[in-house]
Amino acid sequence: MEFEDLIEKQLSAHTLFEGRVINLRVDDVLLPNGKTSSREYVEHRGGAAILAVDDGGYIHLVRQFRYPYREAILEIPAGKLEKGEAPEIAAARELQEETGLVAETVEPYGVIYPSPGYTNERLYIFKASGIAKDVAHPDEDEFLNLVRIPFADALDMVLSGQIKDAKTCFAILKFANERK
Amino acid sequence: MEFEDLIEKQLSAHTLFEGRVINLRVDDVLLPNGKTSSREYVEHRGGAAILAVDDGGYIHLVRQFRYPYREAILEIPAGKLEKGEAPEIAAARELQEETGLVAETVEPYGVIYPSPGYTNERLYIFKASGIAKDVAHPDEDEFLNLVRIPFADALDMVLSGQIKDAKTCFAILKFANERK
Numbered sequence: 001m002e003f004e005d006l007i008e009k010q011l012s013a014h015t016l017f018e019g020r021v022i023n024l025r026v027d028d029v030l031l032p033n034g035k036t037s038s039r040e041y042v043e044h045r046g047g048a049a050i051l052a053v054d055d056g057g058y059i060h061l062v063r064q065f066r067y068p069y070r071e072a073i074l075e076i077p078a079g080k081l082e083k084g085e086a087p088e089i090a091a092a093r094e095l096q097e098e099t100g101l102v103a104e105t106v107e108p109y110g111v112i113y114p115s116p117g118y119t120n121e122r123l124y125i126f127k128a129s130g131i132a133k134d135v136a137h138p139d140e141d142e143f144l145n146l147v148r149i150p151f152a153d154a155l156d157m158v159l160s161g162q163i164k165d166a167k168t169c170f171a172i173l174k175f176a177n178e179r180k
Numbered sequence: 181m182e183f184e185d186l187i188e189k190q191l192s193a194h195t196l197f198e199g200r201v202i203n204l205r206v207d208d209v210l211l212p213n214g215k216t217s218s219r220e221y222v223e224h225r226g227g228a229a230i231l232a233v234d235d236g237g238y239i240h241l242v243r244q245f246r247y248p249y250r251e252a253i254l255e256i257p258a259g260k261l262e263k264g265e266a267p268e269i270a271a272a273r274e275l276q277e278e279t280g281l282v283a284e285t286v287e288p289y290g291v292i293y294p295s296p297g298y299t300n301e302r303l304y305i306f307k308a309s310g311i312a313k314d315v316a317h318p319d320e321d322e323f324l325n326l327v328r329i330p331f332a333d334a335l336d337m338v339l340s341g342q343i344k345d346a347k348t349c350f351a352i353l354k355f356a357n358e359r360k
Contacts (some may be wrong), residue, residue, distance in 0.1 A: 003252040006245040016197055016206055022199055022298050024204050025223075031245060032323045040199040041248040042222060062259070065186040067209060068221040068300035069293065071360050072183040080297070112318040113249065114294035115301055117260070118202050118222070120248035123295070124291045143186050143212045159354065165347040166292045166303075173353035174339065177360075 001020050005032055006111040008039070015043075021080065022119075044121035048090035049078035049179070051109060052101055052128040059154045060131075061168070063145040075165040076172075078123075087124035095128060099138055099146055104130025110160060112176065114166055123167050127175070151175070185212055188219070201260065202299075205216050224301035227351035228270035231289060231351040232308040239334045241312075243325040246274055254327060255345040256352075258303075258334070267304035273282070275308060277317055279326055283338075284310025290354065294346055303347050307355070331355070 008029040010139040017024040031037055052060040065072045079094040081087060092106050109127040138144060155176045157163040163172070189210040197204040203223040211217055232240040245252045259274040261267060272286050289307040318324060335356045337343040343352070 003243065003245065003325070006243065006246050006252045006325065008247050017220075020218075021208070021220050022222075026199070027247070030181070031321055032245075035321070037321045038200075040197075040201050041246040042202075044295075044298070047295075047297075055198065063183065063186065065183065065188050065212075066218045066293070066296035067188050067207070067219040068298065069296060072186045073293065073296060075296070110341055110349075111344060112349055113246070113253065113344045114225075114346045115227075115299065115303070116246035116249060116253060116255070116345055117227075118224070119295065119299070121295060141211055141217050145183070145186065155200065155357075159357070161290055164291060164293045165296055166350065169290075169292055170349050170353065173350065173357060177335075177339070177353060177356055 011036065034046045034147060037103040040118060042119040042121070044080070044119055045083070046081045046087065046122045046124065047078055047089055048081060048087045048094060048124045048126065049076050049171065050095045050106065050129065051076055051175060052095060052099065052103065052126050053151050054131045057151050058148045059146040059151045059172070060101060061149070061154065062098050062149055065143065073165055074163050075168045078167060088126060089124040091124065094173045096134060097139065098144060100125070100133060101131050102134045103128035109171060112167060112170055125167060126170055171177050187212065191216065209220045211276065220298060222267075222299040222301070224260070224299055225263070225308040226261045226267065226302045226304065227258055228261060228274060228304045228306065229256050229347045230271040230275045230286065230306045230308050231256055231355060232275060232279065232283065233331050233355065234311045237331050238328045240281060241329070241334065241348070242278050243327055245323065253345055254343050254348065255276045256348045258347060260263055268306060271304065276314060277319065278324060280312050280313060280315050281308070282314045283308035289351060292347060292350055296356040305347060305351055
């Protein structure tokens with residue numbers, strides 16, 4: 001295996017909490033220097049998110065209250081994977097549920113690790129094209145506002161710090177990079 | 181308050197775990213439609229990370245084993261805030277500890293929310309300039325490899341998916357955007 005000098009080996013595994021969204025794990029590990037330590041982290045099934053810029057150059061965002069920050073923030077449409085659900089199916093589903101948009105094509109646009117020190121979540125990002133309007137139907141306990149703005153404005157909001165969500169920053173900055 | 185139609189109000193708060201790095205909270209909340217639900221999330225003190233591109237155009241990265249993924253990945257130098265520590269102090273400290281570099285100036289480069297559905301971590305990103313070599317001294321239970329590569333190669337690694345860490349993608353894509 002690569003990077004043998006960095007590897008931490010699992011000595012024991014403990015699940016302290018199993019929730020609807022996350023599990024909490026605390027494992028004992030063997031460090032590269034032969035000492036032991038513990039690692040606290042979140043188990044998460046993974047999430048899917050989708051960049052939707054329409055033919056008019058507008059990006060479709062959702063504003064949602066994020067309880068951990070006690071703040072309503074702007075994000076690209078996203079959600080966690082259902083059990084056994086393929087990420088691209090989840091991305092198209094969240095786009096439809098949250099914004100009422102359907103896409104002709106949904107292509108992979110990167111996978112990011114949101115905070116690798118303490119969560120194993122993989123965020124699968126997709127890019128939609130050929131977007132048409134259908135009907136939105138958010139989850140029962142999901143409340144959101146739809147926000148459709150010129151892509152250039154969204155990029156400005158990332159650069160000025162008004163858009164803070166990591167996956168949204170990633171998708172917008174990557175798309176801006178491609179267009180230059 | 182803004183976005184009154186989206187706000188979830190705390191009804192009760194429960195700390196289920198207090199760890200070295202994270203705490204686990206499960207709160208009961210009142211939803212905008214008058215129903216109740218619960219929110220599981222991680223409390224985190226916040227992290228600081230620093231983009232260091234030297235005068236030769238090389239970016240300084242660290243490769244580190246991230247136990248939640250069982251994988252060694254590339255990241256910009258980063259770490260969690262010490263109690264009461266200002267983010268810019270933490271960023272300069274992590275740069276020095278992990279890479280042995282000192283910077284003439286450390287300027288704010290954005291704040292990102294890594295996964296706003298279930299963590300309240302704020303990641304404070306900084307940009308170093310006027311970089312000079314000092315001596316590295318990682319934490320006792322921290323093992324890492326230093327990686328110094330041309331900035332253009334790091335950008336390619338973000339675009340091709342070889343660099344996956346969210347804060348690192350953010351800093352590299354933002355810097356690429358500025359340079360065009």
